[in-house]
Amino acid sequence: MNDAILEMEHITKEFPGVRALDDVCFHVKRDEIHCLVGENGAGKSTLMKILSGVYPSGEYTGEIIFEGNVQNFNRIDDSKKAGIAIIYQELALIPELTVYENIFLGHEIKNGFVMNWNETIKQAKEMLKKVKLDVNPTAKVKDLGLGKQQLIEIAKALSMDVKLLILDEPTSALNESDSENLMNLLRELKKHGVTSVLISHKLKEVIGIADRVTVLRDGKTICTLDAHKGEVSENILIKHMVGREINNVYPEKAARDIGGTILEVKNWNAYDTKLGRDILKDINIHVRKGEIVSLAGLMGSGRTELALSLFGNPKKYIIQGEMYVGGELKKFKHPENAIKAGLAYVTEDRKGNGLILIQDVKQNVTLANLRAIAENGVVNNNEEVVAANEYRDSLGIKTPSIEQKVLNLSGGNQQKVSVAKWLFVKPQILILDEPTRGIDVGAKYEIYLIMNKLVEQGMSIIMISSELPEILGMSDRIYIVSSGRIAGEMDAKEATQEKIMHLATN
Ligand SMILES: Nc1ncnc2c1ncn2[C@@H]1O[C@H](COP(=O)(O)OP(=O)(O)O)[C@@H](O)[C@H]1O
Ligand SMILES: [Mg+2]
Numbered sequence: 001m002n003d004a005i006l007e008m009e010h011i012t013k014e015f016p017g018v019r020a021l022d023d024v025c026f027h028v029k030r031d032e033i034h035c036l037v038g039e040n041g042a043g044k045s046t047l048m049k050i051l052s053g054v055y056p057s058g059e060y061t062g063e064i065i066f067e068g069n070v071q072n073f074n075r076i077d078d079s080k081k082a083g084i085a086i087i088y089q090e091l092a093l094i095p096e097l098t099v100y101e102n103i104f105l106g107h108e109i110k111n112g113f114v115m116n117w118n119e120t121i122k123q124a125k126e127m128l129k130k131v132k133l134d135v136n137p138t139a140k141v142k143d144l145g146l147g148k149q150q151l152i153e154i155a156k157a158l159s160m161d162v163k164l165l166i167l168d169e170p171t172s173a174l175n176e177s178d179s180e181n182l183m184n185l186l187r188e189l190k191k192h193g194v195t196s197v198l199i200s201h202k203l204k205e206v207i208g209i210a211d212r213v214t215v216l217r218d219g220k221t222i223c224t225l226d227a228h229k230g231e232v233s234e235n236i237l238i239k240h241m242v243g244r245e246i247n248n249v250y251p252e253k254a255a256r257d258i259g260g261t262i263l264e265v266k267n268w269n270a271y272d273t274k275l276g277r278d279i280l281k282d283i284n285i286h287v288r289k290g291e292i293v294s295l296a297g298l299m300g301s302g303r304t305e306l307a308l309s310l311f312g313n314p315k316k317y318i319i320q321g322e323m324y325v326g327g328e329l330k331k332f333k334h335p336e337n338a339i340k341a342g343l344a345y346v347t348e349d350r351k352g353n354g355l356i357l358i359q360d361v362k363q364n365v366t367l368a369n370l371r372a373i374a375e376n377g378v379v380n381n382n383e384e385v386v387a388a389n390e391y392r393d394s395l396g397i398k399t400p401s402i403e404q405k406v407l408n409l410s411g412g413n414q415q416k417v418s419v420a421k422w423l424f425v426k427p428q429i430l431i432l433d434e435p436t437r438g439i440d441v442g443a444k445y446e447i448y449l450i451m452n453k454l455v456e457q458g459m460s461i462i463m464i465s466s467e468l469p470e471i472l473g474m475s476d477r478i479y480i481v482s483s484g485r486i487a488g489e490m491d492a493k494e495a496t497q498e499k500i501m502h503l504a505t506n
Contacts, residue, residue, distance in 0.1 A: 011062035038216035085157035095142035100124035127155040147178025215240040242497040250473030259289030268321035297481035312338035344427035362388030362402040391420035412443020
């Protein structure tokens with residue numbers, strides 16, 4: 001008898017410009033807990049979205065065999081009916097509804113056309129018991145913590161007779177005891193015939209629970225390891241995860257003249273009232289003049305949150321701790337205060353809030369510092385043109401003219417406009433969040449050259465990047481962020497992909 005519950009064969013999926021999955025094979029045995037691991041962008045979520053019908057058959061090539069039958073899921077409902085449930089990190093519950101309403105939403109219990117609430121509540125209680133969650137089914141979901149909400153999602157899956165439960169990074173936002181609860185529940189469900197696929201970057205957790213582990217890297221299956229044959233260890237997993245080649249695409253660093261501390265953050269904590277949890281815990285970091293310091297870490301580790309909390313705290317976290325710029329204690333109430341004190345922040349999301357795409361290059365360049373070229377509230381067009389031309393030349397922005405709409409430029413050139421916008425403010429400390437995401441190799445190299453030039457002129461750069469080769473190739477010093485904490489600090493000279501990954505996955 002075939003002991004496989006799921007066989008995904010030769011799955012290839014392309015997005016415009018990226019092959020997210022390249023001939024991936026993924027086999028899950030009945031009644032096992034199978035972990036799926038890999039760096040950011042390896043293709044884990046995409047593979048699971050294909051399995052669940054988010055990307056319908058026809059949008060990928062390859063074959064899905066579930067319970068012995070070839071499946072062509074066209075919608076999420078199709079995979080649900082077959083017995084597959086996916087729980088995402090961003091939960092899909094409706095906060096304003098009660099626990100029991102959420103559990104039975106979409107498959108309500110009715111007498112004819114009338115809802116049978118008594119029966120619904122009774123069955124909801126049973127489901128809650130199965131996931132060992134002691135809450136009143138009539139409580140509203142919004143009043144429960146994240147760990148409990150996750151268990152309710154699982155209860156919902158169980159109420160639909162799930163055979164294969166998929167969890168996509170469920171514990172990255174949970175505290176330790178909630179995570180442990182969840183792992184115990186998966187073990188319990190396994191005894192009752194529920195097979196699980198768990199995506200997690202917490203390798204200790206993976207090692208503690210996995211029967212088998214599959215490693216993806218750059219859209220390819222690297223290997224499947226059997227824990228019961230002693231094939232799974234942290235070192236082995238990391239070795240397979242980080243094998244990405246370091247090709248020589250980083251400019252030579254000139255001997256740098258690194259000066260004294262320009263930014264220092266002490267005992268820095270941030271609480272996100274919207275999420276109802278601490279997102280930064282006891283952060284102590286410093287940045288010197290003329291230095292490139294990187295924040296390395298996995299998605300969700302808190303790197304962007306840290307940058308935002310320093311840059312005037314636009315998300316209004318509750319912050320404790322001290323921040324010094326140039327030796328002076330600062331308490332920024334707004335990004336504008338941070339800009340005045342010499343900070344600049346180039347966002348990861350150029351299209352979202354970095355640039356105004358329908359405006360032209362010169363308007364975007366001067367966006368952040370209109371005051372410098374405006375007198376009495378009137379923009380001085382001459383100065384705007386002079387400034388924009390200056391940055392076009394010094395950053396090598398390839399545009400037919402500074403009157404060109406930013407929308408019409410390539411991603412790399414948009415990124416340069418983004419950087420120009422902030423250089424116009426003449427910052428001392430430039431924060432770059434994923435500065436080369438989604439831009440081609442040539443434009444990447446030019447961004448690197450610009451970064452080196454800026455630090456040679458005495459600017460300090462904090463770079464957030466998910467690409468380990470980029471971190472190694474560009475930084476002077478590296479902080480590794482994991483679960484909202486600084487998990488380690490390294491001089492770039494002693495750093496390796498493996499060392500960083502060990503700290504990032506703990
Ligand atoms: N909707 C999308 N559009 C374009 N590219 C995408 C989309 N979703 C994922 N990708 C790309 O596909 C690759 C795999 O992403 P993903 O499956 O999310 O990785 P993981 O979950 O392992 O971090 C990445 O290069 C990512 O940028
Ligand atoms: Mg993912």
